Amino acid sequence: MNLLVLGILLALIAVAYQFGLRKSRKLAGAGKNTVTLHSRPTYYGAFVALWCGVPAFLIFILWNIVEPTLLKHVVFNQIPQDVLANLDATGRIVLLDRVHAIASGFGVTDQVQSYEMSAAQHYANIEKIGNYAKFAVVVCVALVGLLITQKKVEKDYRARNYVEKITRIGLALCSGVAILTTIGIVLSMLSEALRFFHFVSPIDFFFGTEWNPGFSTSGNASGSYGLLPLLWGTFMVSAVALLVAIPVGLMTAIYLAEYASPRLRAWAKPAIEVLAGIPTIVYGVFALMVVGPFFKEVGDAIGISINATSALTAGVVMGIMIIPFVSSLSDDIITQVPRTLRDGSLGLGATQAETVRKVVLPAALPGIIGAFLLAASRAIGETMIVVLAAGNSPLLHVNPLEAVSTVTVTIVNQLTGDTDFASPQALVAFALGLTLFVITLGLNIVALYIVRKYREQYE
Template sequence: MNLLLLGVLLAFVAVAYQLGLKKSRQLAGKGNSSVSLHSRPGYYGALVAIWCGIPAFIILILWNALEPVLLHQAVFNQVPSSILSGLDEASRTVLLDRVQAIASGFGVTDQPQAYELKAAEQYAQMAKIGDYAKFAVVICVAMAGLIFAQKRINQKYRARNGVEKVIRIGLALCSGVAILTTIGIVMSMLSEALHFFHFVSPAAFFFGTEWNPGFSTTGNAEGSYGLLPLLWGTLMVSAIALLVAIPVGLMIAIYLAEYASPRLRAWAKPTIEILAGIPTIVYGVFAMMVVGPFFKYLGDQVGVEINATSALTAGFVMGVMIIPFVSSLSDDIITQVPRALRDGSLGLGATKSETIRQVVLPAALPGITGAFLLAVSRAVGETMIVVLAAGNSPLLHVNPLEAVSTVTVTIVKQLTGDTDFASPQALVAFALGLTLFVITLGLNIVALYIVRKYREQYE
């Protein structure tokens, strides 16, 4: 019913737009009888469509939100109070599922009780009446909005202002959703992290050098929950990734922006950016099955022991993944440097390479630095590659040829399996996630600050 109603409502909106457009054109007239309208005809059509659609959509959303509450209450009204008082929340949910199954005609596996049959009959009757009432109310509201907006159309009506106001409100609501989502994520992680710190002190967590969480059935924090080995592994893998991605990505950007022909650039840049669209799990499998064994083979040839799963393997493949991220941002920034700066340098006798080193790159350096910092935040938050290729060894060492563990790997490990989410062994994942969030947020803030403070404005 909802899909049918939504389709009918969209058809009404389309008709409303055409009616508003037609009336505005009739008011404008043609030839010697033409008059000037405040707004273009399309704005009048859009305004009628808005009045027809938005109130009806709001009614539909509110109805769908309140209807289940009323139906559930109708079901509970048919259940004897002596039985209802003995049901907890989970049992009430089971009862609702049984009543809905009976009302839908599928039935239940055992013999339903008399009150369940009565509740299912009441549920089906109210749901049917509610569907018809919802359809009638929503369509009536849409028609009322259409008629109201049609009557307001005249030569002096500021339709454009009304449409732009609705658009601004819509954009503000979208921004609010994004902001509230971020706040919700932070608050959820913060509340669970504070719960974790009731078991483990913040000092032991942030400055501990050993990670060995113990699993117990008593709910107590047994073992060691030191963050430093995980944080060091994250920084080591990220540093290797940046050592791969930044030089290669920057050289690609310089070549595409300064040396490549337009024809070569037209197909080379999209081809490189395909790397950014490959799922990270594919990179992880590639690192585990190809890159890791290849590095181990090279190490055997030169007499150096290299683990197939190590910080080097994970960092190298992660760097390959970040290359299009660095190259694309740097290329866009380099191409924004005005041509006049290049021509002035070449006119003074500088070579092309000298112009790039001494003019183009310094002019684009703030934006390139911001791109590098954004790449750092991308590397710090990577999960699947390090899960498969880093080795999951939470030890504090400086050898990139050995296995390490990162914050993201540990979050995955602590939240998988048969885990009690109220135990410190699971709550520690939220503390790790909050720490990672603060790190990436700080890197993004620094990147935006550098770009805004040192950005060059050219005409």
């Protein structure tokens, strides 16, 4: 029913736009300029469409928010009070799901009680009436908005000002949603992290060198919660990844921007960027089944002990994954360097290689560094590759050929399985997430600052 209502609402919006457009053109004399309109006909069409669609859509959203609560009260009113008195919050949710399953026709596996059947029938009837009422209200509001605003389409009506004002408000709301979402994420992590620091001292957490959390059921913090092994493992894997991605990505960008023919560039750049679209779990499986065993065999052949799951394995595959981030961003930045700098260098007798090395790259250096920092933040926050290929060994060592553990892997481990989210064993994941968020946010801010400074220089 919701899809049907939305489809009809979209159709009415399209019709409203055409009504406003045709009436405004009729006022203007169909191009003969018999009347001078304040705004273009498209603004009048958009004005009618907005008043037809926006109020109806807001009612539709509000209805869908309130409807589940009302239906829940309808169900509970049909359940005997002695039954409800014996149910906790979880039991009521289970009962509500059972009634919904019976009403939808899927049924349940065990015996259906008589009060459940009665509640399901009442639920189905009320839901059916509610769907029809929702359809009627939304369509009526849309039609009323269409009729009222169509009458306002006159030569002196400032439709453009109204439409642009609504557009600015919509853009501001979209920006606000993004900002509020970020603030909500930070506050949720911060509140849970503060709860964790009631169990474990921040000094022991941020400067501890041992990670061995206990899994006690008493709610006490047993074991060690040192962050440094995880942080060092994260930086080690990220460093290996950047050692792979930065040279390959930068050289690829230089070739595509300065040496490749337009025909080769037209298919090579999209082909490289396909790497960014491959799911990270695929990279993780590739690292676990192909790259790790390959490195181990190579190590055995030359007499070096290399674990199949290690910082090297995870870092190399992660570096392959972030090559498109480096190459695509660097390519865009290099191509934005003014052509006059190249022509001046070549005119003075420099070769193309010397021009690239001594003129183009220094000019594009701030933007390229920004691309490197964005790639680094992407590498630090990667999860699935290191889950499968790093080895999950939270030890503080400097050998990239051995297994390590990272912050993201530990977050997954601490929140997997039957976990009491009030215990320090689970709350530590929020402290780790907050730490990772601060690190990546700092890298992104520095990268964006450098890129913005570069763009200001060459715009």
